[in-house]
Amino acid sequence: MITKSQLAIQLSKLRTFTNPILKLEQYATDSETAAEIIWTAYLDNDIENRTIADLGSGTGVLAYGCLILGAKKVYLVEKDKEANKIASHNLSQFKNFKIIKSDIKDFRKKVDIVIQNPPFGTKTIHADREFLKKAMQVSKKIYSLHKTSTKDFISTFAKKNNFRIKRIISFSHPIKQTYKHHKKSIHRTKVSCFVLEKISCS
Ligand code: SAH
Secondary structure (H helix, E strand, C coil), X not given: CCCHHHHHHHHHCCCCCCCCCXXXXXXXXXXXXXXXXHHHHHHCCCCCCCEEEEECCCCCHHHHHXXXXXXXXXXXXXXXXXHHHHHHHHCCCCCCEEEEECCHHHCCCCCCEEEECCXXXXXXXXXXXXXXXXXXXXXXXXXXXXXXHHHHHHHHHHXXXXXXXEEEEEEEEEEECCCCCCCCCEEEEEEEEEEEEECCCC
């Protein structure tokens, strides 16, 4: 069994985006942040033997973490062909995953858990909302990374869809210089992983 810091180290060695597409808000989740999210989910019994969807899977950082900690199957849903190639390389040691080259809106499989780092909606307005909506359609438990400042929106959106925020894990998320408009080599934004759970009727 690996530790959380070993997980972060393994994730930091994965291949990342070579030519990130700004419009798709392609930012790989930083390895420490990804390890923290996946570890929290693991301790909450949401990884081992679970069927998981990683929506907007990019280069497969989150999926890798789920697979190494014993997920039963992981679906990676990503519309960018280049990102899918990198993810396929990163996950080559595993068999129990499927990369689906598609827009997340066309994904319909029911899963136990969704783990996602969606676009924050800064380039495509409401992209974050579309991801949350899809996650709520296919799963009863969601780990979703967003800007901390969107908490009120997420809380209202969750309530409307019969979900509740179970917990919030906050980070000072380093975004490495990915695009030309980034002036500092590392830029920090406050982000949080919102753990959402469906409110059962019973
Ligand atoms: N989950 C990855 C990548 C995050 S960046 C990680 O944690 O590292 C967000 C990803 O969502 C990008 O790879 C982008 O190409 C993808 N994406 C954006 N909109 C999408 C959509 N509508 N359908 C499928 N993928 C989408």
